[in-house]
Amino acid sequence: QVQLVESGGGVVQPGRSLTLSCVASGFTFSSYVMHWVRQAPGKGLEWVAVLSHDSSRAYYAESVKGRFTITRDNSKNTLYLQMNSLRAEDTAIYYCARDVNWQLFDYWGQGALVTVSS
Amino acid sequence: QTVVAQEPSLTVSPGGTVTLTCVSSIGALTIDNHPNWFQQRPGQPPRALIFDATNKYYWTPARFSGSLLGGKAALTLSGVQPEDEAEYYCLVCYGGVWMFGGGTKLTVL
Numbered sequence: 001q002v003q004l005v006e007s008g009g010g011v012v013q014p015g016r017s018l019t020l021s022c023v024a025s026g027f028t029f030s031s032y033v034m035h036w037v038r039q040a041p042g043k044g045l046e047w048v049a050v051l052s053h054d055s056s057r058a059y060y061a062e063s064v065k066g067r068f069t070i071t072r073d074n075s076k077n078t079l080y081l082q083m084n085s086l087r088a089e090d091t092a093i094y095y096c097a098r099d100v101n102w103q104l105f106d107y108w109g110q111g112a113l114v115t116v117s118s
Numbered sequence: 119q120t121v122v123a124q125e126p127s128l129t130v131s132p133g134g135t136v137t138l139t140c141v142s143s144i145g146a147l148t149i150d151n152h153p154n155w156f157q158q159r160p161g162q163p164p165r166a167l168i169f170d171a172t173n174k175y176y177w178t179p180a181r182f183s184g185s186l187l188g189g190k191a192a193l194t195l196s197g198v199q200p201e202d203e204a205e206y207y208c209l210v211c212y213g214g215v216w217m218f219g220g221g222t223k224l225t226v227l
Contacts, residue, residue, distance in 0.1 A: 044221040
């Protein structure tokens, strides 16, 4: 069965960096577009970034452009989100999600909590 | 700044029918915006319900249906069940960049 498992969350000070991972199983990871989506405590969903199956195309939300980088290692079935210059407003649960043909988000992970606080 | 708007909250009686809508400040939504709908219960990740405005997943209950009407994406629940009480989000795409609506809190009462 399709599984996405995020890790790497935690408490980090403002201005510091953190990298999230999302390990995929149960499907051919290298064939799928992948996304990061976040949800601040008590707030709605916010799309963060997307990466094509071959890493040739990436898009970012304006709120994270220039600070966050989405990458993947298809040999390890793993998606990453490198987050630099973190701010308090980046505090959220971060979900990875699978995308089929740039049109749908069918499977989601359980999420990883990132707290930015001094 | 582009805004994707949804009704903040709706209330429906068990067995009733309710329609949630999704509108974009850019203009009319079309199939090219790939409207998606998700359900999220407290403490859970989102669950996909509808993609490309009208298409269901194999796990989507039959009482859920999606449509595009008058430039808006819509999610209709017919024969609402108590377990449908949740937050519902639409998601649309503009040239590779995706945007969620603000969400609709659906109360079944």
